[in-house]
Amino acid sequence: MTMFRSVLFVAAALVAAPAAAQTPEEVAAAALDAAPVWDGHNDVPIQLRGRWNNAIADFDFEDTTDTGPEHSEGRTMHTDLARLRQGKVGAQFWSVYVSADLKEPEAVQATIEQIDVTRRLIDKYPGDLALALTADDVERAVANGKIASLIGMEGGHSIGSSLGVLRQMHAIGARYMTLTHSKNTPWADSATDTPAHDGLTDFGKDVVREMNRLGMLVDLSHVSEKTMHDALDVAQAPVIFSHSGARAINGHARNVPDSVLARLPENGGIVMVVALPGFLSEPARQWFGNRQAEKARLEALWQGQPEAVTSQLTAWDAANPLPQATISDMVDHIDHVRKLAGIESIGIGGDYDGMPSGPVGMEDVSGYPALFVELARRGYSRAELEQISYRNMMRVLRAAEARAIAAAAQSPIETVGPKWGSGED
Template identity: 70%
Template sequence: MQLSAISRAALAAALMLGGPLWAQDAAPVDPAEATANAALEVAPVFDGHNDVPNQLRSRVANQIAGFDFEDTTGTGEGHPDGRALHTDLARLEEGKVGAQFWSVYVPSNPDEAEAVQQVIEQIDVTKRLIARYPQGLRFATTADEVETAMVDGSVASLLGMEGGHSMGSSLGVLRQLHALGARYMTLTHNSNTPWADAATDNPVHGGLSDFGRDVVREMNRLGMLVDLSHVSEETMLDALDVAKAPVIFSHSGARAINGHPRNVPDSVLRRLPYNGGIVMVVALPRFITEDLRQWGARRAAEQAQLGVLFQGQPDKIRAALDAWDAANPEPQSTIADMADHIDHIREVAGVESIGIGGDFDGMPSGPVGFEDVRGYPALFAELARRGYSQAELEMIASRNILRVMRAAEAYAASVSDMDPIETLIAPAAAGK
């Protein structure tokens, strides 16, 4: 039997509503899943942070000739903890990921010259990985290039630097890293830089130094996104004071939901709409699940106490800690916890201020149901169940970050006649 287009549409509508009696055996359609899938079909996920490049460095020393990115589910074999990668081309497709900021991260390093070399190496290996898979990945540096890749069915692949130490306290190096394709830089990682305070280090500068403010200005001039994940609250506020283009948090949560210092406090969320920036909500369990963070603190305290009580007796310490673990099971982190952060950011800053930055391959696992990059549709279905419309889901998935990119590009175009900033971090040290 051939159905007309009208008949097919009527049949589809009937099935969505439960269908006539003869269609009751059809699989039920979850309205939330249908809304999420519809949103991700037209606005695929544009994720703010994925650490595959660092995994390439740690696992294969950036030697990727034998590395298969089509399917990485077997990469746990031989790894110290047996953990396979969270990311590959097949799972990116299943997770409806249309664009990805690949993190060209290198560890915090007081030897900034070494950090500069390492970030260039990470840019190199990421570009080589993208070039090896032209049917699945496409290098992108602008919002228009991202959208074109999405339409063509490729994963738009952008570079994000994690940690300002990678620019070696040199605006000249920053400009050259931008020329190589880096489109955001996280101002710090876990440790302070010589010009900015990190969230997880003792404050030295009270936020940004004068040179740090010039870093923000120069990034704006270049059209490079200022990423405030990992920085202190004072650094966040100083950056918002200076920024002429929207900022991002490439992988952070809401501190009101989980008190980890890596998350964004309401003092900053309230200012974010005036800047136009976004928080790309992270999936890392100890950043999103407060019960898990508190459990970790109690366990660390117990371990420290056992170390004092049983000095020089590691077997007793291990046995006592195992007993504590048995009596105090580790809380689970769930997709609902991640959605709670999204709810809070919407309440304080608005839905225009939200994106997604999973941090896959930079953590042992995501929350239950979101363990790897296949999990995005489940997260968006959870948001749909909480009342988010398809239009709002599209904004969170990719439209907000594309707007932010376009705003940064527009500001850079508006000041294209401005000279590069030539400030040195310590002119006196240069003997001039």
Template identity: 70%
Template structure:
């Protein structure tokens, strides 16, 4: 806890210290975040409201959530006070629901998550403002409020229905991640067995319809083949709302160079994630080794779970997990810049959807420290402004512009009730 408080204080001081006491990198980062606050690509507060509070939030204090720790779980990573400290000016709130739910239940749960997120926004009119367009984002930022946008995490949320997709847009959803952790009847997930070698015919129509109505296509969580299929079909910029670079950390949730190289042509953006196991290869390897050790112990001691746990605790003591740092995250940003270019980078922390961020970025207060690290690496103020929010603003305007150019295009139709698992 002492380390956490020290790291958080250091991150804040790096941007708030008197100008005379700041280093050149701190001044550059401070100026950039003043001109272009962070537009974060992914925050899971809505599912925290569901799992912790059952979406009963009338007495919930989102101004300060540091007291939300319990014996079973850590305190939330986000609240209004800390988002201000973290220089967050716009937030994509993830209205995620479990991919294990049957589709009809997933649709209902997603509507409930849209509802609770809107209710949270409405409760804090001085701090939060619902944003449906890029203009709304700029208006909220200019007024000193945190622009609040809704993103669906996983195509299970539309129940394999373009009609539901369109209605989710009308309710305020402005991006959808095509899959979460499970392959769908129309799209392959990065972390599940593939069925379609990417997207099937219906999956490609999902992308086309999202482009037509102006909903951003989010390719975090999908397989490399699905990324490629979506880029082949897309006529508007895509996003990766919370992903790293696979060349730096080999997790399949990260973006391979083959896809990064296509970002300039598409105009899209990769919003670098802060989840330690996605950004620190040593930590990913340690987690795999621990999983293998558990499997070995369970094979050696079948039916003796207490023995397995005791032996695993001994292994943990002898094999301390590596730490994840801000420098690790900056390495991903460096790589995305080197392959895709500075115009195709954003930030997608994944706070409140992971146990913790890296050291120095354990919660949403850590963004300024990341920008100081990038400034130390030679990123200019203009570069940092692009990464913070200007690239995301351009991408959203691009999606809106394409939708405005095809208003005479008819909606894509499928007969009601027919399966959506047809091949190409």
């Protein structure tokens, strides 16, 4: 073979050789660079209320790793600016949760205070955070290297059974509302309360309609299965589950049943898969049930002797360690949502700072890249990872906004809700 032919042969071989396959780490990194995580639920605002009574002049959000046992929660916060950057978070729904035990008028006030402290926190860090009220705002913030900051209300008790209050919450920045939290509202059943309405009441259906008219996302985490179906029957825009798993993988009532997953493609909604271990790992869910039963047994055996109950429950804990949830468990939920509802129906909703810890390897918000590496290991393409991290949620918000534009000529719904605190339908 002549020298000339040898050179041609080598050159042709180099051209024909396939490019080296990217590692899962490389695929995940490329996806998150192009489409950073848009997280559906983070509870920093209630940490600000519980730990600092919403006085944040001296609160350092650059680094919260010193927020340990000396504070009321007794654990280190999961979220700060440094770890959000580490976690490749580009957009965040901050949850303005208030206790479902509050009477409705008190819940309304507390929610306004939580929206206020969230907006003050965003304003305090203009180099890192940007208030986002629209999809365009999110895109602009991400393009400028800031974390787009949206506000989500966790629990319909926060509107005091008033569509007027709902409209004003939207006006001051709320862009989704979870229809219930842990307890029923006077117009909707919760997943974790005794059913009172068989789903949504007529007023509850008007809440969904008015949210669609406003362009406010309807969040179905925390609601009963019947409420989920009623909302899907009424909704004219995609719904979200801001922080839920798949009930077929973990049977907790907070997770989404297959009957609802099957309806999501038609609606266009998404399940933003949660990182809370008790919702991810079925052995962990069983452990919590067993521990609750053991505590009840000990309290029956040792009535009036709380020290005996405490010491024996401590011994039970030592003999029965809590099964740990893993990143792989979280991906199992994502796999299941994909199987039933498709890749377009998946997002991420960590629930950080609203739980004791995330799964092993994702204990705080810095752990999202590890989740996407595991997804890549399971064969998810870069394009699919970008859908999960960011693009599905962007599509949903734009669809909600499009619905509001289409309904611009419609008058506000004026249905009068149940009397505050009465439970009347």
